[in-house]
Every structure is written in structure tokens, then in C-alpha cells.
Amino acid sequence: MTLTQLTLLTLLGSLVTFWVVGAAGRVKKLRQAIAAAWGQLDDLLAQRGGAVDALLAHLHQPLAAEAGTLQALAAIHATQQEASRAMRSRMGQPEVVAAWTAAEAALASPLARLMALLEQHPELAAAAEVQPQVRLLAEQAPRIAYARQGLATAATAYNQAITEAPTCWLARLLGWREVGVGVG
Numbered sequence: 001m002t003l004t005q006l007t008l009l010t011l012l013g014s015l016v017t018f019w020v021v022g023a024a025g026r027v028k029k030l031r032q033a034i035a036a037a038w039g040q041l042d043d044l045l046a047q048r049g050g051a052v053d054a055l056l057a058h059l060h061q062p063l064a065a066e067a068g069t070l071q072a073l074a075a076i077h078a079t080q081q082e083a084s085r086a087m088r089s090r091m092g093q094p095e096v097v098a099a100w101t102a103a104e105a106a107l108a109s110p111l112a113r114l115m116a117l118l119e120q121h122p123e124l125a126a127a128a129e130v131q132p133q134v135r136l137l138a139e140q141a142p143r144i145a146y147a148r149q150g151l152a153t154a155a156t157a158y159n160q161a162i163t164e165a166p167t168c169w170l171a172r173l174l175g176w177r178e179v180g181v182g183v184g
Contacts, residue, residue: 023167027176030158034179037154038091041147045084048140051133052077055114058129066117073110080107097180104148111137152181 001009056074063070083096083103090096118125118134125134159178162171170176 019166020170023170024174027158027161027167027171030154030161033154034091034151034158037147037151038087041144041151042084042088044140044144044147045080048137048144049077049081049084051136051140052111055130055133055137058127058133059114059124062124063117063121069110069113069117073107073114076103076106076110079103092177092179094178094180101180155179155181 052073056070056077060070080100080103083100086096087100115134115137118130124130159181161167162176162178
């Protein structure tokens with residue numbers, strides 16, 4: 001092998017190494033963006049969860065006639081909480097994201113029914129224990145929607161990055177998989 005060939009081979013090897021390091025760094029940053037977006041969303045979900053738990057505790061007696069609605073909300077809320085815990089530990093798995101998305105969608109109807117019940121019982125909605133929780137739920141709904149969109153945007157950017165050539169070759173080699181988007 002001549003010196004020129006050896007120099008070209010070394011240069012090519014260096015370029016490939018620098019590209020691999022750069023691509024891996026880019027993908028790492030995109031994964032960190034997904035984790036940060038989930039962290040923001042998870043904080044909002046935890047606040048909403050606390051408000052739902054407090055409302056269920058305070059409204060159990062006054063709305064005893066609506067026990068079915070409260071029990072349905074409690075059951076779906078528990079399912080959503082479990083799905084959120086799964087997302088924390090296995091966020092990138094499509095089946096986990098699908099279960100979380102389904103749990104979020106299922107929670108919307110019972111929460112709406114609870115709000116409708118509180119509108120029918122203004123004395124309960126105005127109670128000192130209930131009013132802050134209702135306000136928190138109302139304030140958190142658009143924030144949660146916005147944070148979900150942020151998670152979807154971060155996941156989409158990552159998915160696009162690992163499916164574009166030539167990064168897709170590195171993704172196959174290193175086992176990088178697409179992540180679920182999380183907006184349904």
C-alpha cells in the first residue's frame with residue numbers, strides 16, 4: 001500500500017469516525033429532549049392526579065348518589081396512573097405509549113362528568129376543599145395538551161433522525177428504535 005493510499009484510508013476512517021460520533025451525539029440530544037418533554041408532562045400529570053385524588057376524597061360523601069361516576073373516575077384514574085408509571089420506566093416502547101395514550105383518552109369522559117356534576121352542585125364546587133382542585137384541573141388541561149404536543153414533537157424529531165440515511169444504518173447497527181409519539 002502506498003503512502004497516498006494509506007493517507008486516504010486514514011482520512012476516510014477519520015471522517016467516518018467523526019460522523020459516527022456526531023450522529024450518536026445528535027441522537028443522544030434528541031433522546032434527552034424526549035426525556036425533558038416527558039418530565040414536564042409528568043409533572044403536570046402528577047399535579048392533575050393529586051387534584052383528582054383530593055376531589056374523590058372530598059366528594060365521596062356529598063355525591064354518594066353519584067357513586068358510580070366517582071368509582072368509574074377512580075378506576076380510570078388508577079389505570080392512567082399505572083400507565084404513567086410505565087411510561088417513566090419504558091417510555092420508548094410503542095405498546096407502553098399506546099396504553100398511556102388510551103388511558104389519557106379514557107380519563108377525559110369521567111373528568112368531564114365530574115365537572116358537570118360540580119356545575120349542578122354549585123355549593124360543592126364553591127367548598128374550600130373543592131374549589132382549588134377544580135381550578136387546578138381547569139388550568140392544567142391546556143397545559144397538559146401543550147406538553148403532550150411537546151412530547152410528540154420531540155419524539156417525531158427523534159424518529160425522523162433515526163430513519164434518515166445515513167443515520168438509519170447506524171441506528172440498525174446500534175439498535176436504536178422508533179419511539180411512540182404519545183398524542184392520540
